[in-house]
Amino acid sequence: xxxxxxxxxxxxxxxxxxxxxxxxxxxxxxxxxxxxxxxxxxxxxxxxxxxxxxxxxxxxxxxxxxxxxxxxxxxxxxxxxxxxxxxxxxxxxxxxxxxxxxxxxxxxxxxxxxxxxxxxxxxxxxxxxxxxxxxxxxxxxxxxxxxxxxxxxxxxxxxxxxxxxxxxxxxxxxxxxxxxxxxxxxxxxxxxxxxxxxxxxxxxxxxxxxxxxxxxxxxxxxxxxxxxxxxxxxxxxxxxxxxxxxxxxxxxxxxxxxxxxxxxxxxxxxxxxxxxxxxxxxxxxxxxxxxxxxxxxxxxxxxxxxxxxxxxxxxxxxxxxxxxxxxxxxxxxxxxxxxxxxxxxxxxxxxxxxxxxxxxxxxxxxxxxxxxxxxxxxxxxxxxxxxxxxxxxxxxxxxxxxxxxxxxxxxxxxxxxxxxxxxxxxxxxxxxxxxxxxxxxxxxxxxxxxxxxxxxxxxxxxxxxxxxxxxxxxxxxxxxxxxxxxx
Amino acid sequence: xxxxxxxxxxxxxxxxxxxxxxxxxxxxxxxxxxxxxxxxxxxxxxxxxxxxxxxxxxxxxxxxxxxxxxxxxxxxxxxxxxxxxxxxxxxxxxx
Numbered sequence: 001x002x003x004x005x006x007x008x009x010x011x012x013x014x015x016x017x018x019x020x021x022x023x024x025x026x027x028x029x030x031x032x033x034x035x036x037x038x039x040x041x042x043x044x045x046x047x048x049x050x051x052x053x054x055x056x057x058x059x060x061x062x063x064x065x066x067x068x069x070x071x072x073x074x075x076x077x078x079x080x081x082x083x084x085x086x087x088x089x090x091x092x093x094x095x096x097x098x099x100x101x102x103x104x105x106x107x108x109x110x111x112x113x114x115x116x117x118x119x120x121x122x123x124x125x126x127x128x129x130x131x132x133x134x135x136x137x138x139x140x141x142x143x144x145x146x147x148x149x150x151x152x153x154x155x156x157x158x159x160x161x162x163x164x165x166x167x168x169x170x171x172x173x174x175x176x177x178x179x180x181x182x183x184x185x186x187x188x189x190x191x192x193x194x195x196x197x198x199x200x201x202x203x204x205x206x207x208x209x210x211x212x213x214x215x216x217x218x219x220x221x222x223x224x225x226x227x228x229x230x231x232x233x234x235x236x237x238x239x240x241x242x243x244x245x246x247x248x249x250x251x252x253x254x255x256x257x258x259x260x261x262x263x264x265x266x267x268x269x270x271x272x273x274x275x276x277x278x279x280x281x282x283x284x285x286x287x288x289x290x291x292x293x294x295x296x297x298x299x300x301x302x303x304x305x306x307x308x309x310x311x312x313x314x315x316x317x318x319x320x321x322x323x324x325x326x327x328x329x330x331x332x333x334x335x336x337x338x339x340x341x342x343x344x345x346x347x348x349x350x351x352x353x354x355x356x357x358x359x360x361x362x363x364x365x366x367x368x369x370x371x372x373x374x375x376x377x378x379x380x381x382x383x384x385x386x387x388x389x390x391x392x393x394x395x396x397x398x399x400x401x402x403x404x405x406x407x408x409x410x411x412x413x414x415x416x417x418x419x420x421x422x423x424x425x426x427x428x429x430x431x432x433x434x435x436x437x438x439x440x441x442x443x444x445x446x447x448x449x450x451x452x453x454x455x456x457x458x459x460x461x462x463x464x465x466x467x468x469x470x471x472x473x474x475x476x477x478x479x480x481x482x483x484x485x486x487x
Numbered sequence: 488x489x490x491x492x493x494x495x496x497x498x499x500x501x502x503x504x505x506x507x508x509x510x511x512x513x514x515x516x517x518x519x520x521x522x523x524x525x526x527x528x529x530x531x532x533x534x535x536x537x538x539x540x541x542x543x544x545x546x547x548x549x550x551x552x553x554x555x556x557x558x559x560x561x562x563x564x565x566x567x568x569x570x571x572x573x574x575x576x577x578x579x580x581x582x
Contacts, residue, residue, distance in 0.1 A: 103562035197543040210541040239548040240541060309525045320502060327503070329577050334568030341578040342503070350505040358504065362495075362514055363521060365502040379528050381538030386531065388539060420517060421524065437542020461542075 005030050006166045006484055010075055010223040013169055017064055017074050024064065024074030028057035028118050031076040035120065035167045038487050044142050044152070044162035045121040046081045047089050056118040063116050071226045073116030078162045078171040081122040082129050083109055083214070084203035092205050093137035094127045096326050096333045096352035106203025107238070108172060108214045108231045115230045120168050124158030127354045128323070129179055129207045131155050132426045135417050136356045143413070144186060145485035146451055150410040153183030153426075159217045160187040164485050170218040170227060174204055176211045177311050178406075178430025181442035184217055185405035185454020188444045190471065190481060191217045192224050193430075195462050196437035197242035199228075200235030208318035209240075211311075211434040220481050221443065221471035225249035228464060244462050252465065253472040258292035260470065261398045266297070267304035268403035268429050268456075280446030280453040281404045284474065288402070291473050299394060299401070303387045307432040310387065312424060313367050313380035314435070319357075320364030326352060359420060388436040395460045400470055403429050405442040405454030429456060439464050443471045444480035452480075488523060489515045 005027070008016075016022045032050055039045060053076070060074030084090050084102035091097045105113065112119070126136035134142040134157030142157045144150040145165040152161035156173030160183035163171050173180040175193035184191025192215045199214040206212065216227035228249045235241045264285060269278060289295045328334030328348035335347035353361070367376035394401060406426055416423045433440045438461055445455035455474075459467040475481050495514045499506045506514065560573055569576040 100566055101562075103558045103565075196541070197545070236550050240543055240545060242543060242545070303531070306528060306531060309528050312521065313525060313528075324503070328568055330575055331566035331568070336568070339578060341580055343505075344578055345503050346505040349503065350507075350510075353504075358506075358510070359514070359517065361502050361504060362498055362518060366498050366518065366522070369498065369501055376525060378538055379531075379533065381540060382533035382536045383528055383531050384539040385536050386533070388542060421520060435542075 007482065008169055009219045010071060010169055010226050013075050014071050018069055024057040024060040024118060025054065027074065028053050028076055028120065031120050031168060038165045038167060041148055041487060042143050042145055042161050042165045042167070043140050044124055044158040044165065044167055045078065046091055046093060046124050046139060046158070047122040049088055049119055049121055052088065053118050053120045060116045060118060070115050072112065072230055074118060075170070076118045076120045076168045077112060078121050078123045078159055078168040079109060079119055080125055080156050080159045080171065080173045082125060082174050082205045083172060084205070085109055085119070085122065088122065090122065090205070092128050093125045093139055094353065094357070095138045098333065100331055102203070104203060107200035107235045109203065111231050123156070123162050123171055126155035126157070126356070128205070128357050129155040129174055129176055130319070130356050130360055132178070132182060132423050133416070134158060135413065136354055138354050141413055144410050145487055146188065147410065149412055150451070151186070151413055153186035153410060155179040156217065157183045160184050160189055160191065163187070163189045163217050163219065165487055166484065170216055170223055172214060173217050174212055174214050175434065176208050176315060177434050178427040180215045180217060181430050181440060181454065181456060182406050182427055184442040186410040186452060188452035188480065188483060188485070189217050190220055190224050190441065190443050191215065192228065192441045192464070192467070193433065193439060194228065194232065194464055195242070195439045197240050198439070198462065198464070199231050200238040200241050202235055202237040206322040208315040209322060210318060211315060220475050221468050222250065222253065224441070225253070225468045242462070247465055249465055249468055253469060255473050255476045256292055257288060257470060257473050260293040260400070262288060262293045262295050263299035263394055263398035263401045264295065264297045265299045265301045265304065265394070265401055265403060267301050270407055270428060273404070273407040274409060274448065276448030277404050277407060277409065277453050280448070281455055284445040284455045285402055287474060287477060288470065291477065296398070299398070301390045301394060303383065303390050304432055306383050307387060307435055308424060308428060310380045310383050310435055311431040312363065313376050314384065316360040316364035317367045317377050318364070320361045320368065323357065323361055356420070384435050387432055391436045391438060399466050401458040403456045403458065405429060405456040409448050409451035409453060433458055437461065439467055441467050441471055443474065446480055488519045490519050
């Protein structure tokens, strides 16, 4: 089921609002209705924020009437439930935070609010952002709008499915090892993981602090640039926030890629990769060549094969430290049926966390424990240096690297649920980017029997503009990103 | 390969997390399987390579200490599992 609003982008909705062809209240009501219609099938949203959305829409209409509209003013957005929203439940899709109501907004949310955004809901995710399918949500699994029997990817699966199902015009997600890009690829939306430090992590519930980054999931590259213009920038409340100036990401977008040098790293066309994915990505790369880019095949990044191990040592190690705070004393779930402080703490974690979170706490604790620290954690951090170095060397020759986002199309719900290692492998193409701290996007690049395929474009640190340039040019001559799921 | 029961129980104790017998049994095998895959790092020569703790070139960021408005105590305590007046109420630490 489609309607005249299903295809709206931020930039097209902005034109309608500015021309007073529709009000933000009308637009917001439409999206709230749409949520009611499709949510029983898709299940992308943990909390629908109808009342505050209509209030924000009213304020947006006043801003528009006063000529103060900016590109995001009055536009409905979904926020992944890992970002703190003042006075609105922020659950991380975990029993641990089921009733947690933050007293403050995450910086990224605050910046959207200041730009007049209208938040229609908090999006479902894998518990504490750990997973690749949303099957680890403690509440329910989100379904892929392109095939409801399949996963939407994860951990930002609710954000991706919500945009794909037109429950909002865009969404914010977070990406620690692929959690924006892999679901964007699986749901046929455009998802950017910015450079580490580009978007403030203040108010983002911490998973792996040296890898986490917030970014947009949108209908196209121009929308992604518009959101980045608002959420990027230095924040004194995040000590890893980058002081680099924020350019206008929408400037310089053209159909011409002349002078652009693109490398294709062969290690990303991995064994076990689906043939349709390989074909689609190779076709897409030829398209970039037609647009004027100089493409070089067979670039080698040999340490790619170590990225999975590096990631699954570093991320759980940081997670085990970050999640130690959930001890049932100040907020969150608390086991009460004991007089012992230690037992209360230990049971709080056992009963408040789901299996994948506990698995990663155990892995991380193991890797950091006495006797194993050097062999696992320190070794992983050293190999991390080599992975970053390899990217730096590649970027001396190329402006960008292009790979598939995931080796396969979306898998069936339940297919990998009992096999953590198989699940980890679905992020094989996205993990190295977080390890290196560089930016990358996933954009729609074709279909295999109605299932979306994503192309990943990787850039130099703080070269989001280059990534947008390539994505925008590609989207001017293709229409994969305009295809919408039939619901 | 499986981890020993004692190893799993030791790690859980370090993490301050209880585990049921069934969880311990499952963890013995699953953790061992995952750890086996980490062996691939042994082949990498990291002599004279310094570790990367994070990817951005920032160190010891300082800022001016400017007093600002604090979060309202009531809103913070509203999330407390247990409270007494304006205080978090915890079980005795010393027994």
